[in-house]
Amino acid sequence: MRLSKLRLAGFKSFVEPTVLSFPSNRVGVVGPNGCGKSNIIDAVRWVMGEISAKNLRGGAMTDVIFNGSTARSPVDTALIELVFEEVNLSQYPEHSEIAVKREISREGQSTYFLNGVKCRRKDITDLFLGTGLGPRSYAIIEQGMISRFIEAKPEDLRIFLEEAAGISKYKERRKDTEQSMKQTRENLGRLEEIRNELARQLEKLQKQAKEAERYQKLKEEEHLLKAQLLALRWSILNSAVQQQQQLIDENSLILQQDLLALQTLETTYQQQREDQVTAQAHLTEVQERFYELENEIQRLEQVIEHTTERKEQLQTDLAHLEETIAEARQQLETDQQQVTEWVATIQSLELELTTVQTTEQETEQTLQEAEFRFQDWQENWELFNQQATAPAQQAQVERTRLENVEQRLQHNQQRLLRLEETQKGLRIDGLEQAVTHLSEQMVTVKTALESAEDLLNTHQEAVLTLRDTTQQWSAELYEKRAQVNQLSGRLASLETLQESALGKNNTDLEKWLHHQGLREVSRLGQFLTVEPGWELAVEKVLGEILQALCLDDKTDLLTLLPHLPQNKLILFETHQPMTMPPVTVTPLDGISLLINKVKSPWSLASFLSSIWAAETLPLAYQWRNQLLAHESVITPQGLWLGINWVRSPYGNDVSAGTIAREQDIRQVAAQLNRLDKSVITLSGELEQQRLALRQHEESRVQAQQQVDTLRQQWADLHSQQSGQKARLEHLKTQIEQLTTEQAELSEQIVQDQQIIISTRKSLHQALATVEQLATEREQLARQRDFHQEQVIQLRHARQIYQDQRHQLEVRLESLRTDESRLQQSIRRITHRLEQLNSQRFELQDSLAQQSNPVDDFNSDLADYQQQRDMTEEILSQAKQALTQLMTTLNDCENQRRTLETRTQELRTTLEQIRMEYQTHQVRQQTVEEQLTAMELSLQPLLANLPEYAEESQWQTQIEAIGRKLQRIGSVNLAALEEYAEQAERKQYLDRQVDDLNKSLDLLSEAIRTIDREIRSRFKQTVETINTSLQHMFPRLFGGGYARLELTNDDVLTAGVTIIARPPGKRNTTIHLLSGGEKALTAIALVFAIFELNPAPFCMLDEVDAPLDDTNVGRFCALVKAMSERVQFIFISHNKITMEIADQLIGITMQEAGVSRPVTVDINMAMNMIAA
Known part of the structure; x- marks a missing residue:
């Protein structure tokens, strides 16, 4: 398997889609510093599953996404893909080429793909187990890692050897086996708890089954008695219905007779009513005439009385008006006399006010002249004070200045002596040596701290990832279990309803089916x-x-x-x-x-x-x-x-919904089965996640403790160093300050001596001037007393005249106000007299016009009284006739009311009988419906009912059975079936416990086998690598000796240390070697590992940087020799290293912040030059 292509897009400085091809076994990557060469190493490490941002030279995983430049905007995703050819993997025998891809978004979500198919990170890491490849394997050596590789802790160095030995997959398998054993033990514990609980349930169910059988017998007996009681009630109700029907017929006949008599009486009543209306109309007409005469008589009597009262009132008003006029005239004369007196007084006061105002003005003028003279004196006084203050202030200033300079001179002389003594006692040689020693200690602790922080970040990121996954799976498992419970409840309800609809709850029928062997049909x-x-x-x-x-x-x-x-x-x-x-x-x-x-x-x-x-x-x-x-x-x-015929769809049909319910049962059962399988699978995966989380958390705690310890050590050293440095700097600064201050003090002493001489001379001159100005001050003080006395006397006289003027003005204003008020009163009284005279004339006219019409009114009153007496006699006759008609009509009305009352009573009685009749009918129907609901027929029950049967007797028997049922309490009617089901389930659980115990034995044996394999392979690997290292080390150093040693005898847990002694040296530890020696030792170890288990490719990032040209030549020769079996991709600035490359990939950054490749085939270039 070899690396053929590397695709990058949006990764760090490779913003544009970029493809790097590696056609040969020696490919060099070159370019200036900062162009993005090392980003290629980071890309390969990242796509293989690296989860530590610090190992990728970032603060967060999203830092690998291109974050923009001065000319480009940030992108949202980063993508890296590795393409391998000549693949020969056992898990993918049908593939000759494999592509591994990883994508990440700004949200921090990473996605892995294997041959275009989405997969897990574990699938990627498992793919490279045992091949020497991985995010932190010995096949990828980045800048600075070559020294950390050789200085790694024994436990960390063991990890590289395990990968080389190909036992990392065995350790993963052992880890999975331990997790399986733990899960199996937990399952076994849960099964034991379930078995114990089932045993207790079976014991209870056996008792409940007996109670259920007794309960069913009592319920059957109660059912029969209730049915007979209903039949007995129906019979009683039927007799009552027949009796009530007879009463209804009898009362209906009587009601018809009373209604006929009432109709005849109603006709007679209407005739008498018409006669009564006619008589009432005649009486109303006579009454209206009588009332008119009465009203006219009353009116005439009121007119006569009103005329007499009016004449008397006019005479009284005239007398009162004469008195009012006399009073008004007297008041008018009094006011006119008072106005004449006040006018004379006002004229006298006006003359006196004029005299006082003239005197006040003269006094005010004299006061102003005196104040002007006093103001001139004040200006002269202020000018004198200004002239006199300057010499006194000058004398005080000179005196104070002299005292301050003398004190400062004495202080500076004493300070100069103390500075000379202090400078003699300052020494800085010992502090400089202490600071250097602390700096060396800090470098050592800092290196260890960075390694510990890397390990902590790895565990911490793994914990966060596993914790998020665990929370998501826990939530999903909780939802699925809730769905299972909900569906189980629904399925049980549907099955119960379906059993009832299909007749499976009929106890007698179920017994017969069980007896015939048809219960499961x-x-x-x-x-x-x-x-x-x-x-x-x-x-x-x-x-x-x-x-x-x-x-x-x-x-x-x-x-x-x-x-x-x-x-x-x-x-x-x-x-x-x-x-x-x-x-x-x-x-x-x-x-x-x-x-x-x-x-x-x-x-x-x-x-x-x-x-x-x-x-x-x-x-x-x-x-x-x-x-x-x-x-x-x-x-x-x-x-x-x-x-x-037509049959309605409505009615109480026990089979309603049976078919739809059966379909629901099938769907719910299928869905519940799928959910159960999903819950079991998810529970297992969740438990594995939790185990991995606990392991990483334990490792994280240990790493955190180590980091905290190293941080404390570094902080202590830093604090000591900072204190020593600060003290050293302080001493240096203090010495410089002392020297400067001594020079300044000497110069200041000379200046102060000169200032003292000149200040004493200025003080004597100022004191002489102050004595001359004291005589002038006494003369000005005597002038001030004369002017102040004159101003005070004039101000007092002016105040007296102002008070007199004010009193006269107030009195004058008061008299004028009173005079104005009296004038208004005179005008008002004069107007009032005119109105009163006019009213007197009107009253005299009214009395003259009054005549004596009382005799005429008395004549009319006698005529009306005679007509009223005649009308009153006619009215009495009409009332008598109407009274006779009303008596007859009332008799007829009483007879009619008597018949109506009796008719209404008959109707009420008849309605009550009919209501009772209907009530009994409804009760009969209710009894029939109850019997129908009980699936019983009425006639057979009546036929089988004993003749002596009474309702109270049957009710007593039912209550007795009810008490028995109540004493039994709640009964589990499904206890028999549940007992059989739980017994079968317990047998199934017993078999599962046996299977789990056998599984634990098999897993324990598997772990022992894996441990034997790991011991054998690791021991053989260390021996083989030692053999290769003893060959590689002298080849790179030109001699010397190196070997690997285990830290203890336990091959499973022992760490690995390296002993390296270059030619001519007998160092006791690897840390005493120089940087170049450490680099060559690490290269020798890496190449020795490659000799044992060659990885598909090896990536080296400036590992030749600390080497001189001689050692670089040895390094290149070794790389060239090993490239026959291993593909090398190296980053270098050394020309000697570049010369061995078959292809060179140049990385440029012509556009700021954006990396681009330039590829050159060396052989092709040489051929072109030769041609």
Whole structure:
């Protein structure tokens, strides 16, 4: 098997679809740094199943997707495909070429393909087991890996040797076997629990079966007593119905007689009613005349009274008005006199106000002049203060400055002495040595930490992947189990209903069938398949025939007939030949024989040959006219028509839904069977996933502990190094600062001495100026006191005049307001007097116009009173006549009411009797329906009922049986069948336990065999590689010695270390070798492994980088020799290495961020040059 092609698309810098061909066994990949050469190594590692982003030089798996450049947008997917030719694999013997492909999207979902068929990652890794290939095999050596390869831990180096020995597939097989053993033990434990539970259930079921048998006997007895009780009730109800019918006839006759008498009395009542209406009308007319006269008399009396009262009121109003006018005139005179006095006072106050205002203005002018003089003094005072403050401030500043400079000078002199002493005590030689030692320790710990982190990332990514898969499968398993439970419940319900519909719940019949050996015989309804839509019609036609027992030719019907049970039973002989009678008419469209709608293992001609099926009711009714006497037609809705009869589809049919239910049972059972298989398969796979998850989690915890330890070590070293470096830098900086500060302090001391001399001189000048200005300050203070006293006196005088003016203004305003108010009052009173005089004139006119009309009104009143007396006599006569008519009418009304009451009572009584009659009839029908539901006939029960039978006696017996049933409690009626089923299941589980124990023995023996094979192969591999290494090592080094050693005696678990001693050296460990020596040692080991188990190809990424030209020449010679058997694909910048390549693939990055290949065939190029 050799690698022929590598296809890339969207992978890292290979954004465009790219195909790299490897036609020979030595192919070199060249190009400048950063052009994407190493991406080819990453691509091969990734497609073989690498799941660690760090090993692919990324932070996440999606980092392998091209993320865009300055001229290109990011892509959504990355694709890598390896094509192998000359394939010779045992698992794919028919393929000479195999293509392995992997795709990944931005969502992080990877998809694997093998020859274009989607597969799992495990399928890819299993394909390369034992071939030396894989995501982390010895056949792919990337940059920096050659040194890590030789410095690997013993356990990690063992993995490479196991791959070379071809025992990795044995370890995978052993791992799978251990998982199988664990799963088998778990299954065995679960089976033991189930067996124990079944044993307890069997013990309970045996007791329940006895209880069920007793329960059934009591139920049968109770059933018979209830039926007899119903028959007894029906007999009692029948007697009551006959008695009530006789009462109904008698009361109906009496009711007819009373209705005839009531009709005669009604005619007499109507005549008397008309006479009463006429008399009532005459009385109403007389009453209306009487009331009119009464109203007129009352009106005249009111007019006379009102006229007298009006004259008296006018006289009273006139007297009151005269008094009001006199009061208004007096008030007017008083107000006019007051207004005259207030006008004189106002004039006097106005003169006094004018005098006060003039004096106030003169005082204000004098005050302003005094304030102007005081303001001039203040300006002179402020100017003086400004002139006097400057010398004083100058003196204070100079004094403060002198003190500060003297203190600073003393402080700087002391500081200079301390700096000289501190600089003498600083030393940095020891710190520099400590920092160098810590840096070397950090490099060693960092290398170990990176290896541990790589291992941790591998386990962590595996855990995440397995955890997601486990969660998905767990959810799927939960859903499937829920579906199984739901379908199981539905199947049980359907089967229970179907057994009831097919008559399997008839205890007596089941006993007879069991006695005759026919209990397992199926019913006809279980074998029928009906065209959709015609189930109801077939059920309506066949009815109880669906419960027929299907007997084959092995059953002797003649022996059964004398022993048939009392229950309904239909036997159907399936072996009897039957032929369809010929069809004598041509059916219409939509008309066919019902037998054509039914599929059955046996002919149903005896049941359905004479029944037609019509698609619609009109079509059935039309076809009815052509039916023969024995024929009929039925619709899909179950309406059944004969030539002279019709059967309704409605009714309580126990077989309803039997056929459709049977089809549902078949579908549900098939679906449940598929789900059970799926659950078993998924459970096994899920358990394997969980085992792998636990193993990876344990490995991850161990790796995490190692990483944490190394990180802590590195952090401690880093902290120590940082502290020492910081201290060293601090000391260096401190020394520089001390030197600089000493120079600055010396210069500052000289400057401060000069400043002290000049400051003392300026201080003496400022103090002399301050003494001169003190005399001028005293003169200005005396002028200030004179001006302030003058201003205060003038302000006081101005305030007195302002108060006097204000008082006069307030008093004057008050008098003016009062005067205005009195003027308004005078005008209002004058207007009021005018109105009162006008009212007095009007009242005097009204009194003059009043006459004396009372005599005229009294004359009219006497005439009306005479007419009223005459009308009152006529009214009395009319009332007397009406009273006589009302008496007669009331007598007639009382007779009518008496008859109506008696008639209503008869009707009520008759209605009650009829209601009771109907109630008894309904109860009779209810009893009949109950008996029908119990499948019993009334007449046989009545005939067999004892003459002394009483309802209370039968009810007592039923209650006694009910108490017995109640004492029994809930009973499992299916206990007998369940007992047999559970016993059979326990036997099956016993056999499974035996099989599992045998499987455990076989698996244990398989693990022992695998361990023997691993020991043998690994030991032989180490010996063979040692032989090759002792040949390869001197060939690369020109001498020396190297070998592999096991860390302990247990070949199954021992790690592997390498001992390498170049010529002339006796180093104790491989870590003491130089980088080039380590690289040559690793190359020797890899090539020794290839000698044992050559991988299909070997990829080397700049492994010659640390080698000099001499060693590169040795390396190239070895590669050229081994390329006869192994395909080499190497990346190099060394010209010597490039020369041995048969083909060179150049990787360019002309467009920033995008890699493209350029391929050159060396032999072809040489031939072209030669030509």
